[in-house]
Amino acid sequence: MKNPTIELVHQDVNTLAKRMNIDINGQSLKTPIKASSITLRNLEELQPLLSKEYQAYTGLGEIHISLTSDKIDRCLEDEESRIIFDREISNRLQTTLQLGLIPYLLISVKDNKGFSLNSLPAEEELKFIINLLWHPLNTIVVPPMFGGLKSMKEYEHIMRLLKERFETSQDKFIIASIPSIYRSITPNIIKNYWKFGVRMYAIDLDGRTLGAQSSIITLIHFTLNQLRKESDENYILGGFNVKENAGVGDTARAHSLLSTAYGLDFFGGNHVRRVGWAGDKPKRSEVLSSIRFLQSSDYGFYNVLELLKLKHQSKNIEIDTLPFKDTSLESVKYYTEQKVRSISKIHNLLKIQSEVKKFLELIETDKFIKYLNNKNRIQRDLPELSKVVNATKTQKAL
16 A cells, blocks of 8 residues: 655644645645546536646546445446446546546445445445456545444454455555544544554545534544654545535535635545435426525625626626636526536536635635635634634544
């Protein structure tokens, strides 16, 4: 197993944010990082990177795969199905590498109804999943993610399988995924991976808010900081399944951008299954009102009608990203739901990336919290952040 070179440049004095330089296979990264998140059938988040303007962007490429027992069985029993599946994975990994991103496969294991599996699958299925992670083009191994395994023995079994693979092929890095539930075994999961030699970790937020997970985030910081002091080695802590935004209506606001302040050095997208519309098919206006666009001025998420209202009031609105280059906000109002959603997704990705790049200097100059304090929409979230920061810095549990 390989580990990156991790250099701590600066620890923000007011939050848990860190500026670090990381070297993975000779490729240099600066934290904080927003990983570009895609699925096997969705390349939307990589589209902006195809332009020359964003070719220079270098970071992490998160390729999400959702597997069920039925899907695995088809691949095990039918060679043609397996070949097609392998080709899909290879194509996404190749595209990610061509864009200068360091790829990692993020495999979520579900039951056949699409809900997270809370127990290990059959041994043959589990080994099939582990083998996928050793794809030649997959730079970083992330252990498969389950809904919440109930015993330490299950996590230890996964670790044993990983160790067996590393004995024959040691050219991979690893990010140990930490569940955001079952707090009693969390320290042992981290300590076992640390003993294994792992120095990159990520908490699976499972689509929940950072504030709702404040206790487990604090516990993880406690454990990793203790191990860091004992060994005098730096570590990386990231986040999987991080909500992009929170709230509705006038409270709709940025959420994933707070990851950095909570001490997450990188964060990916949220792949947790969403509950669909209840009852009759919603009206087009209802769907469009739920599609929102990030505004960096206050970290609010606004729908098209809200932005048009602000524009008519001669207030500044931000439609300065690539998808708005050849269209107007007035035109977007008449587009199909699918097209509006696509524009929103790319716009929000680019705005978030732009904000994360600003964080680099703000952290080094200890002006990060001042910057966040000027974002009106997220003020309700800062008191909980402050509690986590104080608890972590004083090593006192919430």
